[in-house]
Amino acid sequence: MFPLKELKRSLLISLWFAFLTFPIMVIKVDPIDRIVIWRWDNMAFVAIGSFVLSILIKVWILRKERRNLRKSTNRDITEPFVQRILREPRFLYPLCLGVLTFALLFPSLFSTYQTNIMITALMYVVLGLGLNIVVGVAGLLDLGYVAFYAVGAYSYALLNMHFGLGFWTVLPIGGLLAALFGILLGFPVLRLRGDYLAIVTLGFGEIIRLVLENWSAFSNGPSGISNIPRPSFFGMEMTFEGQIHYIYYLVVALVIFTIFVVNRLQNSRLGRAWLALREDEIACQAMGIDKTKTKLIAFSLGAFWAGLVGVFFATKTTFVSPASFSFLESAIILSIVVLGGMGSIVGVIFGALILILMPEYLRSLSEYRMLAFGGILVAMMIFKPQGIISNVRRSYKIKNKSTISE
């Protein structure tokens, strides 16, 4: 069943891998005793591991090919399991209800530490959904998204420090300020596309970070701003744990709000215009869509969510410094969108939960975290380039009076 040729290939692959990893996996220099330790057993692990892995992948590909062959002859279209569930309201509503109950009970089921991690993960869900508007739906590759996140966080920190404004006042201000910065970024990049756009947005993200780092009189420089108050609840005094739970519920509410709004936006006149812009800019203009306006709205709406989450970030950590807004942060948010599935809300949620929660629960493997991260991304791009859950195009049922359609 498994051809000998493939077996030979796998053998070659494993030898090649053993050779490639030789310098890092086998040789270990002990600088104190001035000796070299040869770890040959590691080489054996690598060789066997890559051999088994390559065979498994090959078997998987063969099976997939065979299945595709059968599909094309049978002509029955089988949708992926997840998408079938998402389409069927019979399954969808109980599922949503279940997830919601779990989310609401989460703080009482798990420890404060876990709740804290969950807050972070949910914040990234919102960030991912916000960036999804820009990258996934409107197709504008934005590598400086973290700048808007920083704008939100710093607007809370600074407005609170100088004017004593509270969380609830700053929340909309932070969002709107970030949206304003979105428009500011949008204007110069209107004519750019693809790689050029990515470079300029990357630069924009760095500019914001560098300004925060070097303009000490304004932002306290690299030492950051501390003692940011947590949100109030009608002036009630809360324990530390109570505060964490409170923030958790606020973030859950924010996530629900975001999903609701983003979903409606996607299925609207504006959402269609974004999609069209992503697919073909010239045709889009020829169809009467104002490119400038549509792009600017996408940028500012995406930035708006980042601003909101920025305020949440500041209040959760009670401390902001430029170090939290490095390029890596933008890269993670972008990975969430790409890994989860561009343009797909459920995909982005899964992407955020996986990318943020997994490193937390795999702390024991922390040394290999980045290795695993890279590996997963590469594997995803090979096997599922559309993301974990790709976007399902909405289908319309026609109920015209004059014609009865099937």
Place this chain on the structure above:
Amino acid sequence: MSEEILRVTGLTKNFGGIKAIDNVDLDIRSGEIVALIGPNGAGKTTFFNCLTGIYTPSSGDIHLRNPESGKETRLNGMKPNKITKIGMARTFQNIRLFPTMSVLENVMIGRHCRTKALILGAIFRDAATRREEEEILETSYDLLKIVGLKHQVNEEARNLPYGAQRRLEIGRALATEPFLLLLDEPAAGMNPQETEELVTLIRKICKEGHSILLIEHDMKLVMTLSDRIFVMDYGKKIAQGTPEEVRSNPAVIKAYLGEDVDA
């Protein structure tokens, strides 16, 4: 004679030292089907791009006049979306649909410039927005019926056969409610039967009150459909007139139609 809706005078477009269009005049009257023909590289598509705002003309004037309101606008230097909104829509020589959007959604995009719901409307879905969405859906579906694609509503545009994609482009352009429709080689790559259907379709569209300017290489189609023909060669207009006049014009024969003109 009905009134003029498009008047182009002395249109010139330079790309560096090359004159892609050289001092071309053209006019279209309401309800006409006008063809623009010429050998490859004559500047026909550049002419279209100047009309629709993708290029800014180097000199010359383009005036568009709405036959209903009688309002006249000078199009030079206007953005493509503004021009579409005034009432001139186009299709593309190399099909430019939105490939991963559904057939219906492609046409719905065309309704964009005639509707106005924005962020708040999308979020709150108030009565006006819902009515508008319904209007978009109904109009788009009706247009799909006209171009003969009502059974492929939810199909992705890229999965359609070639001829159907061309018809979808026409449907999408019609959704913007143009009084003047520009078709850039609508019959390219179609088989004789598809071309036949296309002729019927274009006649139907014209009868419904849209004037048409088309670029086409299929001489049979041009001669049967057009009321008047303009001929371009090397960026210059070399002839104009009814199909019969153009057919017997020696300059045209020399430049383009060759010996086969009476075949």
